[in-house]
Each structure stands twice: as C-alpha cells, then as structure tokens.
Amino acid sequence: MCTTTSFRVIKADILRRISGGEWPPGSLLPNELALAREFGAARATVSRAMRELVDDGIVERKRKAGTRVRPVPLRQVRLDIPLVRVEVEAQGSSYRYALVSSETVPAPNWLRARLDLRQGAEMLHLVCLHLSDGHPYQLEDRWINLGAVPQAEQADFSTLGPSEWLSRQMPFSDIEISFSASAAEAEQARQLSCAVGDPLFRIERQTFWEGRPITFVRMVYRCGHRLIARY
Amino acid sequence: MCTTTSFRVIKADILRRISGGEWPPGSLLPNELALAREFGAARATVSRAMRELVDDGIVERKRKAGTRVRPVPLRQVRLDIPLVRVEVEAQGSSYRYALVSSETVPAPNWLRARLDLRQGAEMLHLVCLHLSDGHPYQLEDRWINLGAVPQAEQADFSTLGPSEWLSRQMPFSDIEISFSASAAEAEQARQLSCAVGDPLFRIERQTFWEGRPITFVRMVYRCGHRLIARY
Numbered sequence: 160m161c162t163t164t165s166f167r168v169i170k171a172d173i174l175r176r177i178s179g180g181e182w183p184p185g186s187l188l189p190n191e192l193a194l195a196r197e198f199g200a201a202r203a204t205v206s207r208a209m210r211e212l213v214d215d216g217i218v219e220r221k222r223k224a225g226t227r228v229r230p231v232p233l234r235q236v237r238l239d240i241p242l243v244r245v246e247v248e249a250q251g252s253s254y255r256y257a258l259v260s261s262e263t264v265p266a267p268n269w270l271r272a273r274l275d276l277r278q279g280a281e282m283l284h285l286v287c288l289h290l291s292d293g294h295p296y297q298l299e300d301r302w303i304n305l306g307a308v309p310q311a312e313q314a315d316f317s318t319l320g321p322s323e324w325l326s327r328q329m330p331f332s333d334i335e336i337s338f339s340a341s342a343a344e345a346e347q348a349r350q351l352s353c354a355v356g357d358p359l360f361r362i363e364r365q366t367f368w369e370g371r372p373i374t375f376v377r378m379v380y381r382c383g384h385r386l387i388a389r390y
Numbered sequence: 391m392c393t394t395t396s397f398r399v400i401k402a403d404i405l406r407r408i409s410g411g412e413w414p415p416g417s418l419l420p421n422e423l424a425l426a427r428e429f430g431a432a433r434a435t436v437s438r439a440m441r442e443l444v445d446d447g448i449v450e451r452k453r454k455a456g457t458r459v460r461p462v463p464l465r466q467v468r469l470d471i472p473l474v475r476v477e478v479e480a481q482g483s484s485y486r487y488a489l490v491s492s493e494t495v496p497a498p499n500w501l502r503a504r505l506d507l508r509q510g511a512e513m514l515h516l517v518c519l520h521l522s523d524g525h526p527y528q529l530e531d532r533w534i535n536l537g538a539v540p541q542a543e544q545a546d547f548s549t550l551g552p553s554e555w556l557s558r559q560m561p562f563s564d565i566e567i568s569f570s571a572s573a574a575e576a577e578q579a580r581q582l583s584c585a586v587g588d589p590l591f592r593i594e595r596q597t598f599w600e601g602r603p604i605t606f607v608r609m610v611y612r613c614g615h616r617l618i619a620r621y
Contacts, residue, residue, distance in 0.1 A: 184558065231557055234471035236567055238619070242462060326462055327415060336467055337616040340571035340589040358571040358589035385568040388469070 164200040170208040172198075177217065177228055188218065188226045236388040240336070242323055243289045243297050243378075252291040258317050259286040259350065263305070270302055274365060274372035281305040283312060285321050288350055295351045300377040307371045325366075325374060332368040338386070339363070341379065351381050360384045395431040401439040403429075408448065408459055419449065419457045467619040471567070473554055474520045474528050474609075483522040489548050490517040490581065494536070501533055505596060505603035512536040514543060516552050519581055526582045531608040538602045556597075556605060563599040569617070570594070572610065582612050591615045 173194075176182050188194070191209060195202040209226060212218045216235050220226050247254040266280045276282075287299040301321045303311045314324055343357045351359070359379040366373045404425075407413050419425070422440060426433040440457060443449045447466050451457050478485040497511045507513075514534040520527050532552045534542045545555055574588045582590070590610040597604045 178560065231473060231476070231554070234557075234565070236469045236471060236565070238467045238469050240465035240467060245462070323462070326465075329409065333620070334465070334467070335618065335620050337618045338569050338591065339614070339616045340591040342589045356587065358573045360569065360571040383570070385570040387566065387568045389564070389566050 164198045164204065166200075166204045166207040166211070169194070169198050169200060169205055170211055173208065173212060174217070182228050184228050184230045186228050187224075188228065190225060238386070238388045242326065243299075243320070244323065247289070247291045247296060250291070253293075255290040255293065256318070256320050257288045257290070259288055261285050261316060263312065266302070266304075270375060274304065274375055276304065276306075276372060285316055286350075287316070287320055289320065295381055297381070298347055298350045298379050300379075302375045304372050304374065307368070307373050321374075322376070329368055329373065332366045332373060334364055334366050336362065336364045343379070347379055351379065353382050357382050360386070362386075395429045395435065397431075397435045397438040397442070400425070400429050400431060400436055401442055404439065404443060405448070413459050415459050415461045417459050418455075419459065421456060469617070469619045473551075473557065474530075475551070475554065478520070478522045478527060481522070484524075486521040486524065487549070487551050488519045488521070490519055492516050492547060494543065497533070497535075501606060505535065505606055507535065507537075507603060516547055518547070518551055520551065526612055528612070529578055529581045529610050533606045535603050535605065538599070538604050552605075553607070560599055560604065563597045563604060565595055565597050567593065567595045574610070578610055582610065584613050588613050591617070593617075 173182075173188070182188060189197070191202055191205045195205045198205065209218070213220060213226075217229060218226050219229050241249070244254045244256070262284050264282055264284055266274070266276045266282045270276065270282070271278065271280065283303040283305055285299070285301040285303070287301065288295055289297040289299065299320070299322070303321065303325070305312055308325075308328065310328070311321075311324075316324065339361050340358050341361045343351065343353055343355055343359050345355055347353075347359065348355045348357065353359075359382065361380075362378045363376070364378075365375045404413075404419070413419060420428070422433055422436045426436045429436065440449070444451060448460060449457050450460050472480070475485045475487070493515050495513055495515055497505070497507045497513045501507065501513070502509065502511065514536055516530070516532040516534070518530040518532065520530065530551070530553070534552065534556070536543055539556075539559065541559070542552075542555075547555065570592050571589050572592045574582065574584055574586055574590050576586055578584075578590065579586045579588065584590075590613065592611075593609045594607070595609075596606045
C-alpha cells in the first residue's frame, strides 16, 4: 500500500470538519481504523494526527468511550523560558550581568515552608542584576539549597549568573513557576531605577530534582516588560 | 521480536546518562538504530523517546549532524488557559458573571494598529466582570470584530461571557498572548475594589482565524493573583 496522506493533511481535515459543524462540540469522532480507511492512510498516521489534536486540547480521549470533540476547547500555550542573557540578546541588545550580593544563611521560615526544608538548612542567597544595553532589565533574588547543591558554595557568581550556572549543573528538573504583579519595594526600585510602588511583572520559580528542593528564585522585570507567547 | 522496553524507560535512561555526565552538554548521542539495538527496542520506540526529549528542550536535532545534548536546555512550560469560570470553579469557589457595558463602536486607532483593521471597522466592545464567591476576580475588556463574527451582535452577553461564547463559535484559532503588570486605573480600581495604582496582573490576547482578526481582550485580575504552571 502506498500511503501519501500526511498526518498534517489529516489533522487539518479533521479541524475543518469540527469548525464546519460536521462534528460539533461534544460529538464522537469515528474510530482511528475507520478514519484510516477513509483517508487511505496508515493507522499510525491517523494516530499521530489524533495525538496532536489531544495535545492541542481540541479533542479528548475517554477510556472505552472513544474520542470526542471537547465541549470547551482547552487552551494551552507553550511558553519558552529562556535564560535572561538569551532573552536580551534575542532582542538585539547587549547583555551585562552584575552580582549585587552573596551570602550563606540559614533558610528563612517563608522559604522553608515553600521548599519544605529542614530547620537551619544552609542556603546560598544571591542578588543579581541583569542589564540590557546598560539599563536594568531583571532583578534576580536567588536561593540555592547547599544541602542539595554543595558545589554552589565554591562557584564564582561574579561573572556567571546562577540561572546559567545551575542550568549547566542540572540540565533538567521539576519546576513550578508562577506569574504575578507586585509593587516595587524600596530596594527593588533602587536597583531597577523605578519608583517605589511601580507595578512590576514577577516570575517565581521553585525547582526540585528527584524530590529534593534545589533552588527558589524571584525575578522582577523593569516596568512595561511583557512576556509573549503564541499558540 | 518481543519488544518490552517502553519509550518512557528509554527516555528516563537517556536523561540519567545526560545528568550523570556520560553525555555532557553539547555531546553527540548515538544514532537511533544503535540505541534501538542497545535497548532491544523497536526503532519507532526510540524515536518516540527522542521526540519527547526534543520537545522538552533537552536535546536538539541538526540536519546531518545528528542529535546533540543542548548546551543550555530550553525551558518550556505548558500553560493551561482555562475559561475564567472553570478556573474559579476549580478553586472550589462559586462563579458569577456580570456584563458591565456593551456598545457597538468603530475600532479606535490603537486597536486598529494592533489587529490590522481597516478604518471604521465595527467592533462590539464589552466590559465584563467575573466574580469568585461574590468578590471581583477578573475584569474583562473585550473587543469583537463584527466584520469577522457578525453573529456576535445578536448574541446575549448578559448571562454568558464572551470568552465562553467565542470558544463555542470557534473552537480554535491563532492566539498571541502576553503577560505583564500594570497599575490599576480609576475604573479598574472601582470594578475590582482595589486602590488606584495597585499592581494588577494583566493578560492580553489577540485572536486570528485564517488570517482574519477576530477579537482582542485585556484581562486584569484582582491583586495578589498568580498564574501557576508546572514543568
């Protein structure tokens, strides 16, 4: 059998039928075997199209009940979280980095609660400023769990930022990330050259590896910063 | 041949070797055929594991040069953008919706520029408030292009929000979404029961379908709102 219909063509055709009302929200799709016959395609090709439609939040698979068009589509965006250096350079600007402060301290209570750390856990606390064309761009408030990453104590963060250093040490990990708005506190305003109380876009991220807390970071961006994604 | 090694096992093993330093950042992985032989798995199974590692931003494929461990892993998060009703109900709260205002007006210049609309394009402008347990949760400032979605003019937005109505009309579309922080303006502060100047988390979204502008929406959340994602 010569199979020429690609999964993209099949996916586009299914999307057209859904939007055209042939298969309205909530309706059951024909099974993969029937679709493969109709398209003159291999079942694996239909499967691939279906998998993408599931990933896109357009259809949903229910055990035994088959594949249905979602009553309400699930909107998902994929957000790239680049290193701040890469982000700045991608905008055609020159990147500069400065270490503001560095100290080894026991984890404060709010951080112990967030990362589930034992009392007295030693943390490396770094404050770093990332600049774009010489202007403050992002202020990074970073905590590294020395119990899990002892080599951080010897690392030189005066020239390389902790995000970049960590991404080389552990190329992947479990991340929880949150986005919010906050009012600039006095020290943040001073570092970012803005007014106290100015609205700042804030990203907080906590990272685990094999169940152990690795790091917590709070990043605030200069006023007007937008994080953009396309779906 | 009986293939029992699943792509998950293969993926986990590759991840372990990368993190263990056997395949450091920048190094070349063995080709899929060699890995399939080593794992005693079908090549398609190795392919699937590799595809996920590419999607996860851990390895990258280069034409002819093979598959390499990324020097800097690409961090990506998948962000669910649920309907605000679903978001509120998922928190165990009761959802309420109110239409604040509705009018048909020509597109203002800032919107024409954003959506590439012709002069005088007719827009339905809606302001809606979404409440959680009776408290303001999200203020939605919505513009719908009546040239592309004429049926919106007859729709009843007094009981059903435009996000939910639109997602039923067009289950999918091209979306550009941005996240930022802004200071509450007088009207926003009044609707959200906060102070003028309070930092608000803001989502802006513009939607196209087959190249035509459909809608623009600006959503601001009550103070302290976080958008959370896991990687």
